[in-house]
Amino acid sequence: MISLQNINKVYRTKTIETLALNEINLEVSEGEFLSIMGPSGCGKSTLLNIIGLIDEPSSGNITIANQTVNGYNSKDMAHFRNEKLGFIFQSFHLINDLSVIDNVELPLLYRKSVSASERRRLAEEALLKVGLKNRMSHFPAQLSGGQKQRVAIARAIVGKPNIILADEPTGNLDSAMGNEIMNILLQLNQEEKTTIVMVTHDESMARKTNRLVRLFDGAQVS
Amino acid sequence: MLKNYFKLAIKVLGRRKFFTFVSLFGISFTLMILMLITAFLQTELGSDAPMTEKDNLVYLPAISIKRAVKDTVVERDTSYQEGIMIVDSTVTYPERINSHSRSNPSYYFVNKYGRDVVPAKNYSIYNNSSYDFFLNSKKLTFRALLTDERFWEIYDFSFVEGQAYRKTQVDNGEAIVVLTQKACRQYFGQESGVIGKEVVFEGQTYTVSGVIKDPKSFHVYVNAEAYIPYTNLPPAVLGGTGLMDGFEVVYQAHTPADIPKIKKELEHRANLFEEFRDDYATYNRLEMMSYTFRERYADNLYDEDDDPAQNLKTVQWLLIFLLSLFVILPVLNLVNLNISRIMERSSEIGVRKAFGAHSSNILFQFVFENVILTFIGGLIGFILAIGMIKLINESHVLYETTLGFNFKIFFYSFLICLFFGVLSGLLPAYKMSKVHIVNALKQNQR
Incomplete structure (x- = not known):
């Protein structure tokens, strides 16, 4: 499903060159739940962003869902992200001025083929999956942290993407809420066969996934 | 979306x-x-x-007499050729206006040289004035336009009652007046029902022949409280032979395209200055100050340039x-x-x-x-x-x-x-x- 070959990421300033990712080679199978761990600043999020096409590698090849995406322009990438990828962020990134249902509908706004009624139906279906259908008219400020992250999951799955990329999805939550979110992700992986790549600091969460990849100073160590 | x-x-x-x-x-x-x-x-x-025809109007509110003299200007250009200084002198004689006077033309002038400008469809001669008078121990001032009968053909005033004065009435110097509704209100305390009533301005009695709606605009060419046949002016004004006094002329062109022709014809008539040479011995040029409506409006705000078109542009x-x-x-x-x-x-x-x-x-x-x-x-x-x-x-x-x-x-x-x-x-x-x-x-x- 995901194939990274010789991925390097270098941040350059006038005086310093920092190697954020060093020759990363990674294969993720379809339906796999992979977690990435490592100390802060080791390049976990950078790697996830590169898989998610929201950051570009300095060198290396990326193949996602059998498509080599290296030569994509920004419009192709936006289209690809919309169709194939779903994102969950540590700090939720919900739009506070929009209701829960409008937040969930957001990825579908950029699909011309989906009508307004279809958008609404899919968003309600996604909210049902995360157990928040009764909160669809609420606004993010009226929700708890766990509920916000569940809305974020609904937003990530509403477009039925092949891959979900989660950047420390439980990082801002207490353990109970964290477990709740993890269970939803596991359920998605097992029942819907969605491929998930998750960055986490939490060893116990990582152990629940199919495979664990560790990074250290930008290099893959296991 | x-x-x-x-x-x-x-x-x-x-x-x-x-x-x-x-x-x-x-x-x-x-x-x-x-x-x-x-x-x-x-x-x-x-x-x-009443300005529906404004784009076809050319005003002659003033004439200008000037004394133009030639100046001698010597420009010296110094250069060196093989170490020898060479002086090249250029002498030019540009024109300079060293005295000029501008005023409204007299009745004599407009009557003799301002009428029947061929490219114009119609024209009107008028005089701006004002009358002070006392009413119930209160001093009032009415602006008055002393016009001919053609004035009412060029501007489309809306009559509330009565009518405009006709050519025979102007020719006979009848003492009649057209008032605005505001003037009627001030003078009679009512805005209508005043036809045939009399008003007295500075000792002269006029009979009201018409009442018009108050002009919306404050333009001096149309806005007044009283409109009177110009033939009511004193004989000294109408019978003089001087060049300048308080008259103006407005010309109505068939189309705006005729306006330059009217202006050109007026320029041509300025050459008739010779007649007044004895009266104005120190001047040697006469210019007709003709303006379109917009040029005249702009000229009231800014008149630094002699050319009205330039002032309008500014x-x-x-x-x-x-x-x-x-x-x-x-x-x-x-x-x-x-x-x-x-x-x-x-x-x-x-x-x-x-x-x-x-x-x-x-x-x-x-x-x-x-x-x-x-x-x-x-x-x-x-x-x-x-x-x-x-x-x-x-x-x-x-x-x-x-x-x-x-x-x-x-x-x-x-x-x-x-x-x-x-x-x-x-x-x-x-x-x-x-x-x-x-x-x-x-x-x-x-």
Whole structure:
């Protein structure tokens, strides 16, 4: 499903060159739940962003869902992200001025083929999956942290993407809420066969996934 | 998608009350000022009655006599050739006006040289005057226009009762007067039912022959309280043979294209100056100061140049500059506000882009929000403009000038605001739409 070959990421300033990712080679199978761990600043999020096409590698090849995406322009990438990828962020990134249902509908706004009624139906279906259908008219400020992250999951799955990329999805939550979110992700992986790549600091969460990849100073160590 | 953007726009505007207030104030106030200025210009320069023929009119309000002399100017150009100084002198004789006098022409002059200018369809000779008189121990002043009968053919005044004076009445010097409704109210305490009644101005009795609606415009060429046949002027005025006195002539062309021909014909007639040479021995040139309606209006505001067309251009540019300032300053303010408003929403931009929004989607969303804002501002500006126009008209702050609301002008003003509204949103939105997703998500995380 995901194939990274010789991925390097270098941040350059006038005086310093920092190697954020060093020759990363990674294969993720379809339906796999992979977690990435490592100390802060080791390049976990950078790697996830590169898989998610929201950051570009300095060198290396990326193949996602059998498509080599290296030569994509920004419009192709936006289209690809919309169709194939779903994102969950540590700090939720919900739009506070929009209701829960409008937040969930957001990825579908950029699909011309989906009508307004279809958008609404899919968003309600996604909210049902995360157990928040009764909160669809609420606004993010009226929700708890766990509920916000569940809305974020609904937003990530509403477009039925092949891959979900989660950047420390439980990082801002207490353990109970964290477990709740993890269970939803596991359920998605097992029942819907969605491929998930998750960055986490939490060893116990990582152990629940199919495979664990560790990074250290930008290099893959296991 | 539009519904989603609309909902978001309304929410954002409601949440950021101060920003919304400042933006709406800027848009609506700009629109109101634009409307007031254009309403004023429309009244002053537009074709409302009685000035429906204004684009076909040429005025001869003044003549100018000048003494032109030749100046001797020597220019020396020094150069060196093989070490030897060579002086090259150029002598020119430019013309210089060393004395000039400008005034209204006399009746004698306009009667003899101002009539029957062939390219003109019609013309009218008139004299500006004013009468002081006492009524119930209160001093009143009426502006009076002493005109011929053709005056009523050129300007389309609206008669409330009675009629304009005819050629025979002018030729016979009948003591009759046409009053405005305001004048009737002041003099008789009633606006109509005064035909045949008498008014006394400076010892002379006139019979009211007609009453007209108050002219909306304050132009001196049409605005007065009393209109009297010019033949009522004293014999000394009508019988003199001098060059200058208080008369003016207005010519009506068939079409605006005939105006240059009328002006040229007037220039040609200026060559007849020889007749007055003995009276004005120190002068050697006479110029007919002819103006189109707009040129004359501009000349009242700015007359630095001898050429009325040039003065009109200067006034027009000045007006455009001032109007631009009225529009550009709020726009710059809006750009500034929009930058901070959009910067605050970088996380939203990051999320939208991550989930498939292209830069053009982001650009469209923020521009759409600005369009919504401009529409609301436009609506408020519309209400403010109507209110202000009503207030100005009722308070008579501009004297007799009555402003009217012009929907066409409002439409254009609104388009201007919309254009700048879009522009003010476009620049910051464009900047933000290009921000890298990772950087956008890092800022003001929620």
